[in-house]
Amino acid sequence: MYDTKRLRDELPAIRDGLRRRGKLDVLGALVDRAEELDRQRRMLIQAVEERKAARNAASQEVARRKKASEDADPLIAETRELGDSITRLQRELGVTEGELDEILLQVPNIPLADVPEGDEEQGVVIRSWGAPRDRDGVRPHWEIGERLGLLDLPRGAKVAGSGFVVFRGAGARLVRALMTFMLDLHTRDHAYEEVWVPFVANRAAMTGTCQLPKFEDDMYAVRDEDLFLIPTAEVTVTNLYREEILDAGAVPAAFVAYTPCFRREAGAAGKDTRGLLRLHEFDKVELVRYSTPEESPAQLELLTSHAEAVLQRLELPYRVVLLAGGDTGFASAKTYDLETWAPGVGKWLEVSSCSTFTDFQARRAGIRYRPGPGEKPRFVHTLNGSGLAFPRTIAAILEHYQRPDGTVTVPDALRPYLGTGTLA
């Protein structure tokens, strides 16, 4: 979200950003309206504050007269009228600011300069790793998973609904193995601090990372509480330092967390929904970083390399896609998707999305740092990426490591955690 000062200063950049997202026609007029509302807002602020200054001075004079046992009643009456006009103007200001905020909340982040214009098709594969396996004879993961007793989709639907899955036996242990493997990798080799956070978040946190107000329909809400099931650990982890000013030494910060993620995926039914491809609840290890503005481009590369390391350890072939503006998430300024090849379904599966939000989330969440003693606070840049999402990773493992007899070879990196070299 932008504040009004930035709206004024960076209007051309914001318009250009909207254009590169393909949203200028929809939001351009709204931004113009915001600028107009801002002018109105400042005019009202001046009017209000002028009167408040007068009232404060008058109140001081009342105090002085009373102390001196002089008559203060006429002045009090005068000041009361001043108060009435302040109330009126403030009400008007509130309406203006309300409309302005509503608009500002709808304006997405500006894509970085190296983000290509266009939509999904304009995404650019910037590098690949490993050799995608041929599709011949490879069964989709849901067939293998059910046959080996790792997955129980019907019973997931029975206890929760379609889009919820039950892992069992070695399948359940695989989930646990992935959690420990990924957390170990990121804490030991990549120096992240492991955090275990609530799986629900309040409205303030959800707004801080921009899930609200725009995407409220995609969240599960808790009945009778103003709480939401988190759609990603990004919400609770990024918000750890909401409305705080960090010491310079605390930035960059790096956190890793395992959480389940809950998504209603309203209106998404029908597309890539089979098996483990799209679930209402899934598990994920998430990487979150705070950075200085100067370092954040390099931090995005670093974060992405950490997510890639998981796929490399698992020896799963993947490609890195730089998303085009129109495909980049609302709060993101630049996103790399990591896609691993699933030969059974014949698709590249998105298992990680690594983004820099520049100061967009930080402004909204009020996360700042002080560069040095006596210096003004600056907004941090926030970044995050999955490292990785489990279900699609499991799908890729079951398909990539499938043997002709339907059993599955366990990647070396997981054997210590799983206690076996074969899923059979």
Add this chain to the structure above:
RNA sequence: GGACAGGUGGCCGAGUGGUUGAAGGCACCGGUCUCGAAAACCGGCAUACCGGUGAACCCGGUAUCGUGGGUUCAAAUCCCACCCUGUCCGCCA
């Protein structure tokens, strides 16, 4: 869930209607002193917004004492609601 107590600046802590953005202390920064350091002393030290030239510095104003509303010429101070913390009771993995 019930009862009671409490939420003040980075931290501790004073302050129950009128120059209180807020005493005092600690921490931190600058200076004097010192060969250097410590101690002592002097000074500084919140954030946001509006305006003064767009920016830096600076100046003026407004707001902020958990949050939101209310009373009043005037609220950290009075009233209401909510949130959070602590203690005890109940319940519970």
